Amino acid sequence: MEGGLLRVDLTTGTIKKERIPHALFERWVGGSGINDWLMWEHFLKHDPMCDPRSPDNIFIFGVGPLAGVGSGIGVKGRLTFKSPCYGIFGDSAGGGKFPYMVRFSGFDYIVVTGKAPKPVYLHICNEEVTICDATHLWGKGCEETHEMLKQELGDYPSTTHTLSIGQAGENQVGIAGVVSDGWRIHARSGGGGVMGSKNLKAIAVQGNGGVKIDNPNGLLEWSDDFRQKLDGNEAAYGFKRRGTLGAVEMYQRIGGNFWRNNQGALFRGEEVRSDNWVKKYHKYSEVCSSDCYIACDGRYKIEGHESEQAKKFVGETFRHPEYLTTASGAGAMDIRDWAEVAHWGKITNDYGIDNQDLSCSIGFIMELKQRELISDRDVEELFGKPQSLEWGNIEDIEELVKNVSYQTNPFGWLFRDGAYWGALRYSEQKGQNFMKYAIYGKGGASFTEEMRPFPTWMNNMAVASRGSDHLKGIGLIEKFQRKDLSKAYFGTPIAGDPTVPDLKGACTAVLENQVALINSYGVCLFHWLLDPLSYAPESYYGEAYTAVTGIDRTKEERMLDGERICNLEKAYNSRLGLRREHDTICERWMHEPCPEGPNKGRVAADMFEQVLDEYYEWRGWDKETGLQTRKKLEELGMEDVADVLAADNAIAGESRSGRAVHVEMKASDDPGIPD
Amino acid sequence: MITVQAEYTARFKEITQITSETIQLEQPHMAELAQILTTKYGERMEALLIDPKTQDLNTNGTLFVDSTGRRLFIDDTLADGETVSFMVGIAGG
Numbered sequence: 001m002e003g004g005l006l007r008v009d010l011t012t013g014t015i016k017k018e019r020i021p022h023a024l025f026e027r028w029v030g031g032s033g034i035n036d037w038l039m040w041e042h043f044l045k046h047d048p049m050c051d052p053r054s055p056d057n058i059f060i061f062g063v064g065p066l067a068g069v070g071s072g073i074g075v076k077g078r079l080t081f082k083s084p085c086y087g088i089f090g091d092s093a094g095g096g097k098f099p100y101m102v103r104f105s106g107f108d109y110i111v112v113t114g115k116a117p118k119p120v121y122l123h124i125c126n127e128e129v130t131i132c133d134a135t136h137l138w139g140k141g142c143e144e145t146h147e148m149l150k151q152e153l154g155d156y157p158s159t160t161h162t163l164s165i166g167q168a169g170e171n172q173v174g175i176a177g178v179v180s181d182g183w184r185i186h187a188r189s190g191g192g193g194v195m196g197s198k199n200l201k202a203i204a205v206q207g208n209g210g211v212k213i214d215n216p217n218g219l220l221e222w223s224d225d226f227r228q229k230l231d232g233n234e235a236a237y238g239f240k241r242r243g244t245l246g247a248v249e250m251y252q253r254i255g256g257n258f259w260r261n262n263q264g265a266l267f268r269g270e271e272v273r274s275d276n277w278v279k280k281y282h283k284y285s286e287v288c289s290s291d292c293y294i295a296c297d298g299r300y301k302i303e304g305h306e307s308e309q310a311k312k313f314v315g316e317t318f319r320h321p322e323y324l325t326t327a328s329g330a331g332a333m334d335i336r337d338w339a340e341v342a343h344w345g346k347i348t349n350d351y352g353i354d355n356q357d358l359s360c361s362i363g364f365i366m367e368l369k370q371r372e373l374i375s376d377r378d379v380e381e382l383f384g385k386p387q388s389l390e391w392g393n394i395e396d397i398e399e400l401v402k403n404v405s406y407q408t409n410p411f412g413w414l415f416r417d418g419a420y421w422g423a424l425r426y427s428e429q430k431g432q433n434f435m436k437y438a439i440y441g442k443g444g445a446s447f448t449e450e451m452r453p454f455p456t457w458m459n460n461m462a463v464a465s466r467g468s469d470h471l472k473g474i475g476l477i478e479k480f481q482r483k484d485l486s487k488a489y490f491g492t493p494i495a496g497d498p499t500v501p502d503l504k505g506a507c508t509a510v511l512e513n514q515v516a517l518i519n520s521y522g523v524c525l526f527h528w529l530l531d532p533l534s535y536a537p538e539s540y541y542g543e544a545y546t547a548v549t550g551i552d553r554t555k556e557e558r559m560l561d562g563e564r565i566c567n568l569e570k571a572y573n574s575r576l577g578l579r580r581e582h583d584t585i586c587e588r589w590m591h592e593p594c595p596e597g598p599n600k601g602r603v604a605a606d607m608f609e610q611v612l613d614e615y616y617e618w619r620g621w622d623k624e625t626g627l628q629t630r631k632k633l634e635e636l637g638m639e640d641v642a643d644v645l646a647a648d649n650a651i652a653g654e655s656r657s658g659r660a661v662h663v664e665m666k667a668s669d670d671p672g673i674p675d
Numbered sequence: 676m677i678t679v680q681a682e683y684t685a686r687f688k689e690i691t692q693i694t695s696e697t698i699q700l701e702q703p704h705m706a707e708l709a710q711i712l713t714t715k716y717g718e719r720m721e722a723l724l725i726d727p728k729t730q731d732l733n734t735n736g737t738l739f740v741d742s743t744g745r746r747l748f749i750d751d752t753l754a755d756g757e758t759v760s761f762m763v764g765i766a767g768g
Contacts, residue, residue, distance in 0.1 A: 234722035235736025238686025238763040249684040250764035254744040275688060323766045449766070470766075481746035484734050496746075529765050531735040598744030 001549035003108035011114030029520035031064025035080035052084035053197035055115040064522020068100025072293035074524025085174030086443030090189030105207030116199040134201035141350040146182030164202035166352030168405040174417035187354040214550035243296040244323035255597025261363030269336030310339035328359035334391040351405040357418035360446035420444030441468025453599030455504035465569035501607035505614030513562035580626030622652030677755035
């Protein structure tokens with residue numbers, strides 16, 4: 001197994017083509033694992049403390065060995081960079097056709113450094129790579145940018161597929177995402193802000209080459225077996241029509257929703273907690289990539305007769321809102337009409353901005369207004385005019401999306417890096433502490449699900465390498481009360497009981513390792529969630545990985561591969577000065593009792609420290625500091641990483657006189673408040 | 676004999692064509708409720724409800740809970756008047 005690596009320095013205009021050697025796949029699997037290593041190597045030569053918006057930051061796109069080979073597990077491309085909003089490790093996944101089209105062009109990884117003197121886009125046409133002027137694209141939304149590039153570059157030697165940023169990325173908004181083919185956002189961590197800081201508007205790719213498979217017959221047999229397994233999985237049929245939207249009703253019954261900046265745990269709007277979405281708006285299901293046996297994506301079109309509010313959006317068509325778009329729109333900001341929720345998803349995608357972080361910023365300021373903690377005059381200072389800040393007012397909300405995306409007023413400037421940094425800056429500006437109303441976990445990242453009754457979920461938000469996040473650890477065992485999985489993983493059902501702390505830190509550690517494998521294979525998480533034991537990444541998916549790469553492993557060795565990748569992401573953050581005290585969550589989740597639902601009264605603080613201790617124990621890290629130990633890193637064959645950490649005084653129990661990097665975590669550069 | 680309320684969402688609603696119904700059980704057992712539903716709604720319901728490997732309630736991609744949000748297994752006892760929700764769901768996105 002070898003991979004193609006494209007390196008582009010936008011400052012000098014230099015383009016280099018390299019090979020990723022087999023040994024790197026042996027050590028880092030592929031996909032996110034190799035992305036992480038490329039970033040680690042970069043910051044051995046560049047200052048890891050650099051401003052994420054500076055030319056020293058690195059922007060990596062990578063795709064794993066199982067993407068686009070016909071496995072049927074879906075495709076995910078991964079972006080990796082230093083996050084401009086959280087100031088720590090940042091990465092983000094996205095599906096669609098762009099990832100495997102990159103492989104068909106001959107590359108698996110694209111590394112961009114430096115900064116172009118003017119807006120550019122990168123055009124990759126098989127092995128021919130060109131840095132092109134993007135002045136005509138600057139100022140355009142993601143959908144229009146994609147359509148213009150498709151027109152411009154045509155359908156030969158293949159259709160054109162793109163990654164692009166919208167206005168939020170252009171304005172270096174910290175919570176800006178990167179959008180694939182105009183409609184699938186890599187939302188988390190602020191990759192759009194990094195692209196904007198490099199004057200990189202888009203990457204367009206056309207490729208008609210193939211992908212080398214070590215054992216094609218073995219892969220075909222595996223793929224056929226997987227298809228038959230999925231065909232026999234009845235739950236997959238429900239998932240096909242709704243995608244993750246089925247979770248709305250489920251969370252309503254287990255108290256897992258998030259309402260009005262998490263002042264509640266249950267949706268209020270009858271319409272948005274019903275299945276009317278499927279009845280009224282769903283037009284057809286479709287695959288996000290052509291390498292997926294589920295096809296959970298779907299298209300809507302608003303006719304105008306569906307509701308009174310729908311009349312405002314006649315003709316609008318887009319992807320159906322996923323659960324988290326619904327949780328941010330219908331939940332965090334209390335939008336009560338499906339057409340308006342869908343519109344929220346469409347505009348955040350088009351401006352290219354993460355609707356998790358943004359909805360918590362908007363929810364925060366709406367809650368201050370609701371509680372009369374800010375006056376009409378304060379509101380005018382923030383927005384330059386009166387603003388209703390009514391919950392669920394889509395016209396108001398759309399204006400606020402523009403404020404942040406275009407950076408047009410103090411609200412936009414203050415909240416460009418999300419709710420935590422916005423709340424902190426606003427508290428400092430007003431001389432009042434508003435932090436108890438800010439929803440965040442590690443790094444200041446926001447997330448719109450109820451956290452307090454679910455100890456693994458809560459711990460995931462505190463320890464995830466990219467900041468408060470649901471996709472690194474997964475709350476699969478305790479949130480869904482999977483005592484059967486708990487027995488299979490740990491020999492006891494107790495991890496499936498969310499009312500006690502036992503084995504909840506262990507769940508985070510083990511599932512982080514499994515997710516790291518899936519992300520490194522370059523496939524989708526959802527197939528695995530439909531049958532986690534049968535489709536285990538370390539065994540069943542591992543067979544497909546072996547067929548593609550020729551790299552054979554026992555399941556125990558594959559779990560160590562996943563653990564090694566998690567440890568590399570951790571090591572990067574440790575170099576930045578992150579310690580146990582940074583593995584934390586917000587005051588509302590920690591101390592304010594869950595207000596309603598079957599888990600009324602629960603607070604995260606009841607179990608938080610115990611679960612965190614257990615997580616460090618399972619990780620083999622030092623509980624007092626949260627730092628890695630040399631012993632653990634050596635077990636994983638990471639002596640080189642341990643040496644770097646030791647030189648930075650960022651490894652447990654080794655203090656030396658070299659460079660001491662231990663700083664308070666802070667936002668990249670404070671935007672200040674322009675006159 | 677007890678009475679329970681069965682609530683259906685998502686794929687369950689498509690199979691049953693209703694959102695809820697009242698069901699009488701001779702014995703207060705989840706096993707009897709599952710048996711009644713598979714008899715009434717056929718193979719697709721059985722495929723959703725029962726894991727053929729364990730003969731317990733299916734846990735993959737599904738969640739069956741009582742009114743307190745507690746997941747139910749095949750050997751659980753149900754109280755008279757209990758509401759059982761049958762759900763299919765994966766979060767995220």
